[in-house]
Amino acid sequence: MTTATSPDIAPRIAARLARTIGPRRYAMWFEQSARFTCDHDQQTLRVAVPSRFIADWIERNFRKQLADAAQQELGQPLEIDLQVTPDHFPDQRAPQAGAQQSDAPDSPTRNNPSSPKPQPPTLPRKTQAARHLRRSLSEFIVGPSNELAHAAACRLADADIEPTGPLFLHGGCGLGKTHLLQGIAKRLFDQQPDARVHYTTGEQFTNDYITAVRANKLDAFRKRIRQLDLLAVDDIHFIANKQATQQEFLHSFDQIELCGARVVLASDSHPKVIKQFSEALVSRCVRGLVVQIAQPDTATRERLIEALAKRRRLAIAPEVVQTLARRTRGSVREIEGTLTKLQAMAAINNPKTATPNVVGHALVHQLFNHDADLAPTRPVRFETVIETVCERLGVDRAEVLGRSRSQLAVLGRTLTIHLTRDLTSMSYPEIARAMGNRNHSTVITAAKRILGQLEANPNTPVPTETQADSLRDLVDDLRQTLRRA
Numbered sequence: 134m135t136t137a138t139s140p141d142i143a144p145r146i147a148a149r150l151a152r153t154i155g156p157r158r159y160a161m162w163f164e165q166s167a168r169f170t171c172d173h174d175q176q177t178l179r180v181a182v183p184s185r186f187i188a189d190w191i192e193r194n195f196r197k198q199l200a201d202a203a204q205q206e207l208g209q210p211l212e213i214d215l216q217v218t219p220d221h222f223p224d225q226r227a228p229q230a231g232a233q234q235s236d237a238p239d240s241p242t243r244n245n246p247s248s249p250k251p252q253p254p255t256l257p258r259k260t261q262a263a264r265h266l267r268r269s270l271s272e273f274i275v276g277p278s279n280e281l282a283h284a285a286a287c288r289l290a291d292a293d294i295e296p297t298g299p300l301f302l303h304g305g306c307g308l309g310k311t312h313l314l315q316g317i318a319k320r321l322f323d324q325q326p327d328a329r330v331h332y333t334t335g336e337q338f339t340n341d342y343i344t345a346v347r348a349n350k351l352d353a354f355r356k357r358i359r360q361l362d363l364l365a366v367d368d369i370h371f372i373a374n375k376q377a378t379q380q381e382f383l384h385s386f387d388q389i390e391l392c393g394a395r396v397v398l399a400s401d402s403h404p405k406v407i408k409q410f411s412e413a414l415v416s417r418c419v420r421g422l423v424v425q426i427a428q429p430d431t432a433t434r435e436r437l438i439e440a441l442a443k444r445r446r447l448a449i450a451p452e453v454v455q456t457l458a459r460r461t462r463g464s465v466r467e468i469e470g471t472l473t474k475l476q477a478m479a480a481i482n483n484p485k486t487a488t489p490n491v492v493g494h495a496l497v498h499q500l501f502n503h504d505a506d507l508a509p510t511r512p513v514r515f516e517t518v519i520e521t522v523c524e525r526l527g528v529d530r531a532e533v534l535g536r537s538r539s540q541l542a543v544l545g546r547t548l549t550i551h552l553t554r555d556l557t558s559m560s561y562p563e564i565a566r567a568m569g570n571r572n573h574s575t576v577i578t579a580a581k582r583i584l585g586q587l588e589a590n591p592n593t594p595v596p597t598e599t600q601a602d603s604l605r606d607l608v609d610d611l612r613q614t615l616r617r618a
């Protein structure tokens with residue numbers, strides 16, 4: 134929309150701008166959302182827009198093209214003065230409460246004098262969508278397994294940085310993909326309350342698309358999706374075997390990217406290995422940044438346990454956090470599950486105390502022993518036992534099977550005997566033979582000694598190389614690993 138106080142100049146600048154940036158982007162950002170006026174002395178081009186968001190967007194993405202278009206039309210440089218004047222754009226105010234989203238076409242629209250007046254935007258605004266977004270980027274715990282994903286998410290959510298392509302996050306279950314997607318959407322909202330941000334899942338996108346087709350409202354669906362500033366789609370692999378949905382998604386993807394919007398997708402696998410993902414979609418995804426999130430390492434797990442426990446007001450001593458971090462392998466969701474169980478057990482154990490939310494070593498042992506008892510029992514082989522023990526202690530198998538009296542070799546021997554007897558069906562003579570043809574009474578003595586120690590003094594310290602707090606801890610941990618093996 135152009136209004137020239139100096140005749141013809143502003144419309145000519147606008148027309149030149151439209152040619153430079155292309156009709157789609159012009160229609161999207163200027164046609165209904167910008168009014169150009171040129172001072173009589175032709176020193177300044179004033180561009181009035183309805184919101185700070187549009188002003189910032191134009192400032193970041195089109196200032197140079199605007200200045201060039203003005204200079205080329207006038208033969209001299211002009212000051213560009215961007216002004217936020219919502220009163221000049223009564224048509225573009227937020228929808229009234231209760232307004233039917235699908236009733237209102239989106240703005241900006243094509244310049245068609247016969248078309249009805251533009252209606253309020255229909256896309257999810259902060260008040261509608263924010264309540265679904267629970268996670269923020271600031272509460273995401275960062276470690277080597279996810280730091281690139283987190284950095285990419287922060288960059289994409291930064292309204293001051295122009296997006297350079299889609300972001301594709303992939304990784305196993307419960308590792309934080311949804312958290313990052315929601316965090317991006319939330320942060321963009323916080324910076325740009327006018328931003329049109331949509332967080333959805335592959336399944337929801339499919340359902341919305343099918344509903345739109347059935348209700349003959351495909352145009353409204355397309356308008357809603359294609360005029361977003363950020364589209365975040367979780368579990369995008371859901372659309373993999375759905376040809377029509379993929380096709381629709383592909384067009385939306387192209388359209389919103391063309392307009393400079395941000396796109397972030399998440400899936401359990403790399404786009405190239407998602408079965409029945411169309412080649413076109415794969416190539417769009419890999420054009421941007423594809424980042425994997427891996428399982429957190431022990432140090433990150435410690436920080437996650439601390440943060441997640443704090444969120445639940447669960448008090449866990451640092452040394453108990455360390456034990457938990459070593460024993461809780463797997464995803465962050467599994468860590469959350471462990472904390473939930475501990476919280477419930479703490480409440481049952483201390484129902485009347487003032488501190489039902491305190492977790493100590495005893496509770497942790499109780500939990501892991503309980504879990505181990507519930508785990509399906511699989512046959513364990515002697516070879517697996519000795520390998521697991523040697524690996525954990527960092528000691529040579531030959532030393533354990535030989536005559537070495539080093540502290541670790543002796544401990545390795547005792548642990549192998551104890552766990553083999555406990556987890557396999559081997560008799561003492563069989564264990565003695567497997568342990569390098571030892572006398573079987575020596576093996577029985579070793580087995581009895583460790584059993585006695587575990588009963589009388591489970592907190593017997595162990596060498597630091599074993600990374601365990603006590604003998605009981607070490608045995609429980611090894612047993613758990615072997616049961617899972």
Ligand SMILES: Nc1ncnc2c1ncn2[C@@H]1O[C@H](COP(=O)(O)OP(=O)(O)OP(=O)(O)O)[C@@H](O)[C@H]1O
Binds near residue numbers: 273308311312313465
């Ligand atoms: N690095 C992290 N910092 C803090 N919380 C985390 C982190 N990673 C995951 N979480 C939390 O763990 C839980 C599971 O994470 P999320 O749902 O994001 O996983 P996901 O990768 O999307 O899993 P799925 O593929 O199963 O949907 C959430 O409560 C999330 O907030």
